[in-house]
Amino acid sequence: MSIKVTLPTAFTRHTDGRKQFDSAALNLPGLLADIDQTFPALSTQIKDDEGKLRRFINIYVNDEDIRFLGGETYAFQDGDEVMLIPSIAGGC
Amino acid sequence: MNYSCNWYELKCNECGKRFGNQPLSACPDCLAPLEVAYDLEAVRGTFTREKIEAGPANIWRYAALLPIPEGRQPDLPVGFTPLVRAKNLGRRIGANNLYIKNDAVCFPTLSFKDRVVAVALANAQAFGFETVGCSSTGNLANSVAAQSARLGLKACILVPADLEPAKILNTLVYGARLVRIDGNYDHVNRLCTQIADEYNWGFVNVNLRPYYAEGSKSVGYEIAEQLGWRLPDNVVVPMAGGSLVRKIRKAFNELIYLGLVEAKPVRFFGAQATGCSPISVAVKTGADDIEPQRPNTIARSLAIGNPADGPAAAKMIRDSGGWAEDVSDVEIVSGIQELAETEGIFTETAGGVTTAVTARLYADGRILPDQITVTCITGNGLKTTDALTGRYQQDRAVRPRLADFDAYLRELDGVAEPELTAAGAN
Numbered sequence: 391m392s393i394k395v396t397l398p399t400a401f402t403r404h405t406d407g408r409k410q411f412d413s414a415a416l417n418l419p420g421l422l423a424d425i426d427q428t429f430p431a432l433s434t435q436i437k438d439d440e441g442k443l444r445r446f447i448n449i450y451v452n453d454e455d456i457r458f459l460g461g462e463t464y465a466f467q468d469g470d471e472v473m474l475i476p477s478i479a480g481g482c
Numbered sequence: 483m484n485y486s487c488n489w490y491e492l493k494c495n496e497c498g499k500r501f502g503n504q505p506l507s508a509c510p511d512c513l514a515p516l517e518v519a520y521d522l523e524a525v526r527g528t529f530t531r532e533k534i535e536a537g538p539a540n541i542w543r544y545a546a547l548l549p550i551p552e553g554r555q556p557d558l559p560v561g562f563t564p565l566v567r568a569k570n571l572g573r574r575i576g577a578n579n580l581y582i583k584n585d586a587v588c589f590p591t592l593s594f595k596d597r598v599v600a601v602a603l604a605n606a607q608a609f610g611f612e613t614v615g616c617s618s619t620g621n622l623a624n625s626v627a628a629q630s631a632r633l634g635l636k637a638c639i640l641v642p643a644d645l646e647p648a649k650i651l652n653t654l655v656y657g658a659r660l661v662r663i664d665g666n667y668d669h670v671n672r673l674c675t676q677i678a679d680e681y682n683w684g685f686v687n688v689n690l691r692p693y694y695a696e697g698s699k700s701v702g703y704e705i706a707e708q709l710g711w712r713l714p715d716n717v718v719v720p721m722a723g724g725s726l727v728r729k730i731r732k733a734f735n736e737l738i739y740l741g742l743v744e745a746k747p748v749r750f751f752g753a754q755a756t757g758c759s760p761i762s763v764a765v766k767t768g769a770d771d772i773e774p775q776r777p778n779t780i781a782r783s784l785a786i787g788n789p790a791d792g793p794a795a796a797k798m799i800r801d802s803g804g805w806a807e808d809v810s811d812v813e814i815v816s817g818i819q820e821l822a823e824t825e826g827i828f829t830e831t832a833g834g835v836t837t838a839v840t841a842r843l844y845a846d847g848r849i850l851p852d853q854i855t856v857t858c859i860t861g862n863g864l865k866t867t868d869a870l871t872g873r874y875q876q877d878r879a880v881r882p883r884l885a886d887f888d889a890y891l892r893e894l895d896g897v898a899e900p901e902l903t904a905a906g907a908n
Contacts, residue, residue, distance in 0.1 A: 446513040476508040477790040
């Protein structure tokens with residue numbers, strides 16, 4: 391089983407310029423552990439002092455916010471496209 | 483007139499790092515949204531009430547407190563919209579000191595978005611962008627299309643596919659490229675962050691967002707000046723992304739810091755539609771984080787289910803002693819009608835939200851009748867007429883004869899036909 395993870399350009403300074411990588415993680419905690427191992431500098435950037443994912447990052451699975459899918463309990467499916475995006479919004 | 487502020491740059495409010503001026507919206511280190519910081523000391527004593535009042539009747543009278551790049555001289559007369567006393571609406575909802583800040587008549591595209599776009603595009607030009615764009619629920623699309631046309635910039639605008647037809651037409655007419663996205667605003671917004679990452683375009687609410695958002699402060703400056711250089715007790719503000727309510731507060735704090743108004747506690751109240759109320763829910767539950775929602779409301783201009791400024795807005799509202807409320811689609815339509823019938827102001831669905839929430843805040847005793855309260859109307863009803871479909875019947879045409887007209891009125895009023903009397907008879 392493999393998922394495809396896409397990063398914003400702002401993160402690529404911590405991944406030797408890579409914007410995409412594959413992961414065998416089964417869920418979000420697994421993906422974060424994978425990032426800990428593979429891209430330790432990125433891990434520091436996306437987590438706060440308590441080791442939790444910063445609240446300014448949104449994670450999408452295919453076209454859906456992972457929070458609508460169960461968040462950390464969501465089991466990645468083979469071929470899922472996972473995106474990390476800083477939360478930015480328009481509107482008033 | 484020199485429009486340039488003395489000094490400003492991007493700053494991260496989370497970690498405190500500064501980044502000069504560049505098209506950048508999030509802190510590269512902690513990813514928090516960036517804000518524009520000013521050297522307010524530099525304008526203390528020179529930015530006076532007299533100088534402001536001698537300036538043009540638009541947002542550029544406050545240019546010293548806006549991020550306008552050196553050498554830019556914006557000339558579009560945006561903003562300085564009416565602040566009207568709402569005695570009739572006030573009587574109906576139990577408010578003795580209610581004012582309406584009416585951005586339904588903001589120039590040039592009839593929403594408060596004209597303010598933020600004017601500031602954003604001044605920066606887009608300074609950064610050398612030839613193409614600008616935005617993700618939009620409609621009003622922003624209209625304003626970016628209109629103002630970029632005037633400035634000779636190309637515009638590419640992305641909107642949710644189900645946007646109101648009037649807002650689509652009001653974008654296309656300016657010659658902008660409009661892309662309808664098969665998804666809601668949050669999908670559109672996410673796509674725009676990816677496009678801004680790949681294309682060298684100035685997205686007003688993505689990579690130009692810190693500058694863009696500062697334009698909202700002008701609402702706060704105008705409220706204070708139009709109240710006779712004093713602050714209100716309460717402000718009621720519609721919330722989508724949660725930016726406007728915070729920027730009005732920032733404006734008030736700057737005016738206090740510069741000695742232009744007396745310091746006083748102002749309570750901020752947020753208004754949302756129940757069908758998309760993530761910030762209102764956070765205020766009511768005391769949550770630090772926003773629980774995203776899938777929007778389902780006729781108030782499409784407020785339909786942001788995952789608002790980036792939501793956590794900060796909820797905290798600010800609670801800290802001010804204010805509150806947030808949300809209202810149903812039925813109440814939104816009633817709010818539109820009530821504002822039109824009492825004050826002669828036709829607002830869009832977002833204004834229906836704000837009006838209905840304002841009424842509820844008085845009814846619930848959260849705002850007291852004699853307090854000075856300003857409710858912010860941010861858009862024009864001509865753009866969302868579909869919300870009123872079926873509310874008004876178009877009656878039959880009447881023959882152009884006085885007798886027919888008399889009969890028609892009697893029919894409408896349910897009055898029986900009077901006995902005939904000879905004209906001039908005693």
